[in-house]
Amino acid sequence: MTHAGPSRRAVVTTAAVAAVLPLAAAPRAGAAxxxxxxxxxxxxxxxxxxxxxxxxxxxxxxxxxxxxxxxxxxxxxxxxxxxxxxxxxxxxxxxxxxxxxxxxxxxxxxxxxxxxxxxxxxxxxxxxxxxxxxTAPADQAEPDNLRLGVVSCSNYEAGHFAAYRHLAARTDLHAVLHLGDYIYEYGTGQYPADPVRRQEPAHEVLTLADYRVRHGHYRTDPDLRALHAAHPVIALWDDHETANDSWRDGAENHTPGAEGEWRARRAAAVQAYFEWMPVRPAVEGTTYRRLRFGRLADLHLLDLRTFRDRQAGTGDAEVDSRDRTITGRAQWDWLTSGLSASEARWRLIGNSVMISPVAFGSLPAFLLGPIAECLGIPAGGLAIGTDQWDGYTHERQRLLGHLHERGIADTVFLTGDIHMHWANDVPLNAALYPGTPSVATEFVVTSVTSDNLDDTLGVPPRTLSGIAETAVRAANRHVRWVDMDGHGYAVLDVTAERAQMDYFVLSDRADPAATSSRTRSYLTRSGTQRVTRADDPIA
Incomplete structure (x- = not known):
């Protein structure tokens, strides 16, 4: 995901390093x-x-x-x-x-x-x-429901992990789904420029030791530890577990030579990730895998960084190329065959970047730049988010066509990355929607702490976001709701009849004691492939 601000390298001073020593970094006097x-x-x-x-x-x-x-x-x-x-x-x-x-x-x-x-x-x-x-239900069981906490994008320096605390306190969850950006690779003050708290190491992480220190420092956070102690976590990665806007052979936030070779850096990040995360790799060095919850739901977890082609440039017609891939051939075959063979009532897809197309119509110029920072789109106004599925349009159309042509219903994409709450229909042809069918639905969860629209603009929530949200919905009739300001989490509840997402926002990401409130709920009823607003929260 692309971010602005101090975008390259920070000079690390001895004083800065000393100021952010991790908890228990040195033995206490007389420690056993x-x-x-x-x-x-x-x-x-x-x-x-x-x-x-x-x-x-x-x-x-x-x-x-x-x-x-x-x-x-x-x-x-x-x-x-x-x-x-x-x-x-x-x-x-x-x-x-x-x-x-x-x-x-x-x-x-x-x-x-x-x-x-x-x-x-x-x-x-x-x-x-x-x-x-x-544990999960037996493969042939018919559970009454599946209830997952859903989170994404937890930047340590951008705030406190109160979202994790609120999820840890719940006793009704079967698991928590983390959709990526569990850690961030930046050095102190690179993103965000004005940290709420300081991370370790202070410099950008490059080596195996660096990534281990960063993971370890995140685990000193009491709310993160509480989340892991309370619920099993099902995690996939996005880009910041390695470096911003990563792809198969590099990343936007990696300079070959000055920062070593990409393969060495990625190998270090992957090793540290699998050491520190409760993740069972299905394919060596990747996080794509499938979990089953009886006959109610299959959860297909995607890895959209390891195999993808490089992101296209601004205005580049290459986004429509038939040769471009975001999944890679082996993962594509695994995903499509798994969706076709699934006997579950619901097919849930853990999806690190948004699959719904987004156009911006007449969005004012002063809002387009800040939104571009969150979405990773070109700031010049083109309706293409090249780090999202919008940058790989042919493969997206193939996937949506696969669902439509084979009559695969009740598919829900669960997405993170863009630091905003969304509830979307996923149309076969967005330009003609609602004249063409919706073939799936998408629930997007906002960030735990990472910057969104009001943070980027430096204004209080709901000051300017209403203008942007109205423009986005006017240009995208499949977008049923978007909240560009809130930080928080979501809770997904799946039954045979419907899948419902309750969206929660925090009172203040900078407050370790932040309160939480439900802001909206949306559901998709079985057989409809459309999102509607739910008046009542999950029971």
């Missing part, structure tokens, strides 16, 4: 040489018979993320049906080694479907905090 679990626990990728567990052990006080310091340590894990661990149903051992930044993953199997469990780790007699997780 005993393991610690400073970064919490996590779980992810639930299956009917299992779940992936995660933690990071600090074997000795100086063995901070990215340091390579500290001995290997044996770690025990256990899973119980009760919070007191009176009935332990699975246990095992692993080794936290410096080669994996002292992170530990346990792919636990043999559990019961659709069941809540508690888990914890132990190293040298020291116990981790306990976490709670949940």
């Amino acid at each position: 040489e005993a393991p610690a679990f400073h970064h919490g626990v996590a779980s992810g990728d639930p299956l009917p018979d299992g779940v992936l567990l995660w933690t990071r052990v600090t074997p000795v006080p100086g063995a901070v993320p990215g340091s390579g310091a500290g001995p290997d340590v044996e770690v025990e894990w256990e899973v119980a049906t009760d919070a007191g661990f009176g009935t332990v149903v699975a246990r095992g051992r692993s080794t936290a080694s410096g080669a994996a930044d002292h992170t530990v993953k346990a792919d636990v199997r043999g559990l019961r479907p659709d069941t809540a469990y508690h888990f914890r780790f132990t190293a040298s007699g020291v116990r981790s905090p306990a976490g709670r997780t949940r």
Whole structure:
């Protein structure tokens, strides 16, 4: 995603580095040489018979993320049906080694479907905090519903992670879906220019040690740790887990030579990601995979960075080329065959960039530039967001045609990246809509903290956004609603009859105690492929 502001490299001073040391970065005087679990626990990728567990052990006080310091340590894990661990149903051992930044993953199997469990780790007699997780329903089960928290775009320096705190407090979620930009690669003050709080390392992350330190520093956030301890997280990546506007062979925010070779940087970012995230890679080095929730829903998780062609330039007719891909051939075949073969009532697609086309009509020039920063579109006014599916129009049309021609109904794209809430129909031909059918729907979640329209303009929310929202809806009849100002999260609830998204906004991203309120709800009823407003929130 393209951002303006101080866009290239920051000079890192010794004083700046010292000012943003991570929590527990150095041993306290008299600290015991005993393991610690400073970064919490996590779980992810639930299956009917299992779940992936995660933690990071600090074997000795100086063995901070990215340091390579500290001995290997044996770690025990256990899973119980009760919070007191009176009935332990699975246990095992692993080794936290410096080669994996002292992170530990346990792919636990043999559990019961659709069941809540508690888990914890132990190293040298020291116990981790306990976490709670949940398995998926059995493949042939008919669950009443699937309820997911939905988040995207959590820039540490742009604000506090209150959205995570509010989701962690909910007891009705089966999992949380993170749609990308879990971390950001920028140096301090690059984006945003005026940080709410400071990250570590202070410089832009380039090396394996850098990415490990950045992931580790994010996990010092209490709300992020609480989210991971409360719910299994299903995560895919977007661009900032490596570098802004990344593609197969490079990124906008990567300078070959001065910042090393792209393949080395990407390999470092990918290694750190899989070390630190509770993600089970289906294909080595990617995050595209599929999870099933009984016969109610299949969740297809896309990787739209690893295989894509380079983004086209402003006004470049190349966006319509038949040869351009955002998915890559293997992932395309996997996705389309999976959609065709699905026997679930709903096909949910975890989609890191927006698939709905967006035109901007007569949007005032003073608003087009700031919106371009959020959407990643050319500031000159062209209705093409080349980092979105708008930059790969032929492949988008092939996918929508695949859904239409094969009669694949009840497909919902769940999207992040653009720092705004949206509810869209996904038309077969947007220019003729509603004269042509809608073949899917799309719910887009805003950012946890990253800048959106009012932040970019430096004005209070709802000051100017109404003008932009009205212009966007006038030029795009398939856009049912857009909120260009709020930060927050969403909750998706899927039943046999409908899929509904409740959208929430925070009172102030700069306030660690920010409150949360529901702003709108939209749903799509089975068989309609259209979005309508829901008067009532999810029960």
